[in-house]
Amino acid sequence: MASMWRQLQHKSSAASQFLVKHGCVYYKQLLDQNQQYIAKEPTVEKCQELSKQLFYNRLASMPSRYKSFWKEVEFVKNKISNRQDLKIEEVGVAFLFTAECYAWFCAGEIAGRGFTITGYKV
Known part of the structure; x- marks a missing residue:
């Protein structure tokens, strides 16, 4: 050691x-x-302008994100309706993704309670 x-x-x-x-x-x-x-002149005004540009660029990309989201939803619906054709690898990836999401949820809950399991501080 x-x-x-x-x-x-x-x-x-x-x-x-x-x-x-x-x-x-x-x-x-x-x-x-x-x-x-x-930025050549890193002033407060320039930073505010850049943050507004970022915000409105993200806002402008919402329609394409919305379309992509619904394509993904349709893909998942199709996979669920044809679940007899699923491969074991796809089921494993879906399970691992679900487990990871649940673990992050649990970790977030624990962090929100001040890193205690029960919520009571001693």
Whole structure:
């Protein structure tokens, strides 16, 4: 166990050294490649304008999202009506998706109660 711990320490040390050595270069390269997305004058007004643009662009995309949603609903209805033709892989993926959604719901409930199981704080 101690040798595994030392290996982990060595690997994390090597990773942090790599990050220190190459992090600034990567950061500068990333900013240079995406210069067109950086506001020249980062003022409050510019930020408000960009947030309004994002909001109205998302709002404008609602009709296409609505159509896509109903296509997905029709697809699921079709799969349910022809459930005898389902493959075991499709059933497994559906089960895992359902289990994940339920787990996130439970985790959200626990977090909402202050990370207690019963809701009572001691």
